Amino acid sequence: MNRRHFVAGSAALATAPWIGNLPTVRAQDGAQELHVGLDGEPTNLDATSPAEDLVQYASSQQIFDSLLTYSFDGTMSVQPNLIETWSWTDPQTFTFKLRSGVRFHNGREMTTDDVKFTIDYIKDPANGSSIASFVDPVDSVEITDSLNGVIKLKFPFAPLETYVLQKIFVVPQEAMDTIKTAPIGSGPFKYEDWKKGESLTLVKNPDYWQVGKPTLDRLVFQFFPQYQTQVSSFKSGDTDIILWLNNADADPFKSLEGTKIEEMGLFGNFYVHINVTQDPWTNIKLREAIKYGVDKQLVLNTAQLGFGSAVDINELPDSPFYTPDFNYTRDVERAKALIAESGVGDFSDDLIIPNTPTEGPIGEAVAFSLSEIGLDIKPLKLDVPQYIERAFVNKDYGIGIVGYGGVPDPDFYDYPYLHTDGSLNIFKYSNPDMDAALEKGRSSTSLEDRQAAYYTVIQRMAEDIPMVWLINEYRFTAIRSNVEGFQWNRSKYYNYLDAKKV
Amino acid sequence: MGQGAHRAVATTPRLHATPVRTQVGGGQYMVQYLFRRALRFGGTLLGLSFLIFMLTRLIPGDPAVLMLGRGANPEAVEILRQKMGLDRPAVLQFFSWLGEMLQGNLGTSTRLDLPVSELVLERYPRTLSFVIFGSIVAMTYALVTGLLAAKRRNSWIDFLVTTVSLFGISVPTFWLGVLLVLFFSVRLQWLPASGYVGPTEDFGEYIKHLLMPGLALGLSVGSLMSRVVRSSLLDALNEGYVAVARAKGLSERVIMTRYALRNALVPIITIFGIQLGYMLGGSVIIEQVFTYPGIGQLIVDAIFRRDYPLVQAAVLAYAITFLLVNLLTDLAYAFADPRIRQGGR
Numbered sequence: 001m002n003r004r005h006f007v008a009g010s011a012a013l014a015t016a017p018w019i020g021n022l023p024t025v026r027a028q029d030g031a032q033e034l035h036v037g038l039d040g041e042p043t044n045l046d047a048t049s050p051a052e053d054l055v056q057y058a059s060s061q062q063i064f065d066s067l068l069t070y071s072f073d074g075t076m077s078v079q080p081n082l083i084e085t086w087s088w089t090d091p092q093t094f095t096f097k098l099r100s101g102v103r104f105h106n107g108r109e110m111t112t113d114d115v116k117f118t119i120d121y122i123k124d125p126a127n128g129s130s131i132a133s134f135v136d137p138v139d140s141v142e143i144t145d146s147l148n149g150v151i152k153l154k155f156p157f158a159p160l161e162t163y164v165l166q167k168i169f170v171v172p173q174e175a176m177d178t179i180k181t182a183p184i185g186s187g188p189f190k191y192e193d194w195k196k197g198e199s200l201t202l203v204k205n206p207d208y209w210q211v212g213k214p215t216l217d218r219l220v221f222q223f224f225p226q227y228q229t230q231v232s233s234f235k236s237g238d239t240d241i242i243l244w245l246n247n248a249d250a251d252p253f254k255s256l257e258g259t260k261i262e263e264m265g266l267f268g269n270f271y272v273h274i275n276v277t278q279d280p281w282t283n284i285k286l287r288e289a290i291k292y293g294v295d296k297q298l299v300l301n302t303a304q305l306g307f308g309s310a311v312d313i314n315e316l317p318d319s320p321f322y323t324p325d326f327n328y329t330r331d332v333e334r335a336k337a338l339i340a341e342s343g344v345g346d347f348s349d350d351l352i353i354p355n356t357p358t359e360g361p362i363g364e365a366v367a368f369s370l371s372e373i374g375l376d377i378k379p380l381k382l383d384v385p386q387y388i389e390r391a392f393v394n395k396d397y398g399i400g401i402v403g404y405g406g407v408p409d410p411d412f413y414d415y416p417y418l419h420t421d422g423s424l425n426i427f428k429y430s431n432p433d434m435d436a437a438l439e440k441g442r443s444s445t446s447l448e449d450r451q452a453a454y455y456t457v458i459q460r461m462a463e464d465i466p467m468v469w470l471i472n473e474y475r476f477t478a479i480r481s482n483v484e485g486f487q488w489n490r491s492k493y494y495n496y497l498d499a500k501k502v
Numbered sequence: 503m504g505q506g507a508h509r510a511v512a513t514t515p516r517l518h519a520t521p522v523r524t525q526v527g528g529g530q531y532m533v534q535y536l537f538r539r540a541l542r543f544g545g546t547l548l549g550l551s552f553l554i555f556m557l558t559r560l561i562p563g564d565p566a567v568l569m570l571g572r573g574a575n576p577e578a579v580e581i582l583r584q585k586m587g588l589d590r591p592a593v594l595q596f597f598s599w600l601g602e603m604l605q606g607n608l609g610t611s612t613r614l615d616l617p618v619s620e621l622v623l624e625r626y627p628r629t630l631s632f633v634i635f636g637s638i639v640a641m642t643y644a645l646v647t648g649l650l651a652a653k654r655r656n657s658w659i660d661f662l663v664t665t666v667s668l669f670g671i672s673v674p675t676f677w678l679g680v681l682l683v684l685f686f687s688v689r690l691q692w693l694p695a696s697g698y699v700g701p702t703e704d705f706g707e708y709i710k711h712l713l714m715p716g717l718a719l720g721l722s723v724g725s726l727m728s729r730v731v732r733s734s735l736l737d738a739l740n741e742g743y744v745a746v747a748r749a750k751g752l753s754e755r756v757i758m759t760r761y762a763l764r765n766a767l768v769p770i771i772t773i774f775g776i777q778l779g780y781m782l783g784g785s786v787i788i789e790q791v792f793t794y795p796g797i798g799q800l801i802v803d804a805i806f807r808r809d810y811p812l813v814q815a816a817v818l819a820y821a822i823t824f825l826l827v828n829l830l831t832d833l834a835y836a837f838a839d840p841r842i843r844q845g846g847r
Contacts, residue, residue: 043613051568051569052571125581130571133575181614196800197795225802226791233695384563389567393567393576
């Protein structure tokens with residue numbers, strides 16, 4: 001054997017065991033197992049502080065149970081969950097009865113004590129919960145017995161029932177030291193293993209209170225910070241679902257063999273936000289010029305390839321709070337005239353944008369369309385924490401872009417942002433009429449009273465222009481054709497209770 | 503590197519009249535040499551720690567703000583900042599970190615509440631695995647092709663090697679990575695597109711997951727190295743001692759390996775040392791392409807999440823590796839070039 005043969009032989013020998021039709025790493029035991037691709041890794045698995053959506057997708061919604069929930073049809077009506085029955089004793093007293101026989105994964109039965117602990121824990125600023133502001137209206141949780149309790153409110157607050165209790169996932173106090181990395185909940189799936197930077201494996205909770213559910217034996221979340229890798233993994237059969245498929249891939253995936261696409265407009269819009277206390281944005285004519293100058297169709301085409309719809313107010317057409325009274329069309333000439341009238345003269349400013357796949361392109365399109373009305377507004381993409389610090393904490397900016405992921409109740413996205421004392425009032429906006437309408441909206445329980453209140457809110461937004469509404473968020477999900485029973489809704493709740501492979 | 507040096511290396515061992523004395527002197531020199539290098543290592547490490555710590559704090563965006571998300575309000579942020587110790591001046595924070603570090607405590611991840619040393623040590627061997635694999639690929643490719651090209655200079659083999667190497671140097675590693683994924687994972691479905699499996703879990707899978715990242719990293723470095731091997735060898739082959747060796751009737755193989763290659767080693771080691779550092783840096787990008795959960799991905803992730811203690815520890819692990827590689831390169835010179843170990847420079 002000469003040297004050349006030796007080299008060739010060793011190379012062949014070395015590669016032989018690795019080449020061949022390699023199966024992907026999968027369950028070998030015929031168990032029902034679903035692999036779901038996420039666009040990143042959750043910060044941690046702490047259901048009391050889901051600072052980002054990924055924590056809810058991978059942890060809260062699967063390992064834990066919320067107190068109330070939504071239906072998975074288009075109506076998203078309020079449904080019982082851990083709380084089985086409830087009633088309003090008066091507008092500040094919410095009386096509830098828990099479902100009996102619900103057990104945490106450590107075997108202990110869940111009681112009213114745990115509900116009180118969870119709400120108190122989220123309220124405590126020292127715990128740094130990202131949803132602390134939601135439970136701010138709660139004064140106290142009173143325990144009647146192990147299954148019955150009362151939530152006392154500081155003021156009448158109807159949204160407790162319509163969105164707050166859907167955000168509260170009950171945690172057992174004896175397992176708080178591992179909640180970030182190996183949580184114990186009462187949900188349909190139990191934590192099994194977290195390979196950091198790679199995947200999270202959950203297994204079926206055989207003692208789940210919804211008897212016979214879940215259908216899956218194992219639910220594996222795989223993390224893909226690089227979108228293209230996620231697409232390759234789906235195509236090569238490593239994953240069964242791409243939870244968030246880019247709009248650009250919607251059409252190619254529709255013709256991909258063995259794949260189905262689901263799509264919907266979410267509760268959530270993107271908008272231009274303006275600091276109404278910073279010059280020259282104090283000038284209402286200038287703000288009105290932005291309103292008429294922004295090309296929403298261009299924004300829609302750039303950011304979502306035309307999928308979804310442009311919006312003029314925050315309420316969507318199927319909402320009971322929707323009104324067509326404040327719709328308008330783009331008018332470049334009017335916008336230019338308004339700028340001239342405003343007398344602001346030549347100026348330039350940065351448009352601050354959180355650098356995310358959707359908000360980034362939206363910002364560029366907005367800046368471009370404003371250049372068409374003669375304004376020099378430069379898009380400035382900031383890393384998300386940097387953006388939050390500037391817009392939400394320091395409120396040190398003139399104009400920016402942001403979106404919100406919502407729920408079907410206007411108080412959720414109106415009160416904290418637009419009330420003078422709102423915790424998220426990034427506009428530094430203050431109007432007594434607006435404050436009164438927002439307070440009426442959250443304290444009334446009758447739909448008619450609330451509709452009247454939110455009509456005023458929408459009107460004030462349209463006239464005072466602290467923001468300009470742009471487009472409705474539209475999402476696609478890619479699912480392998482042999483997967484059945486997987487559900488999701490417009491508030492980004494993902495449900496695997498009935499999911500199975502056929 | 504002057505040409506005279508090559509000649510000296512080849513001839514020195516035979517010309518020394520008093521080998522014993524030289525050995526003693528050389529040994530002392532080696533101890534001094536090692537001591538100086540170790541001292542420099544410590545000083546650089548201290549300086550680096552300070553730099554890493556301060557640079558981490560210069561990243562815009564507050565960790566407390568990030569933890570609280572878009573619902574962050576100033577009071578909640580302040581309370582959390584105090585709890586995380588971020589309200590004190592950065593220099594004070596550095597000294598308490600340094601103090602803790604000297605006692606072996608690198609800190610706790612703000613994101614996961616786990617010791618950062620645990621997280622770094624979990625990831626470190628994984629990155630090392632494919633960097634070592636990549637180095638083997640690079641070195642093997644470089645030596646084989648470089649030797650062939652030098653030996654058959656100006657032949658079609660030389661031309662082919664030069665062309666392929668130029669391609670390897672010009673193409674960015676991440677692009678090569680994506681091409682490999684498209685070919686081996688999506689089209690042929692031979693290799694997994696992403697992820698990692700531990701060697702103790704399943705050795706076959708472990709190797710499968712290393713193959714593409716290692717190849718992507720190794721081929722680009724190997725291409726550059728191949729050019730260096732070729733030109734260093736050609737330099738050496740033009741030397742007088744090679745002509746002498748030929749005149750003495752030594753075989754081409756002996757001339758190539760014992761004379762030419764040995765003398766060409768110093769520039770090869772220098773470039774390889776630098777390239778190994780480059781590969782460590784490049785692993786950050788490769789890990790993103792292959793979603794390979796190594797230390798590069800850990801750093802990128804920790805930076806995005808402003809997990810200061812984790813960023814510090816992970817970058818420090820890189821820095822120490824880089825310094826160690828440099829130290830080893832220096833020692834390898836001494837091995838390759840007797841003048842260094844004998845105090846010649």
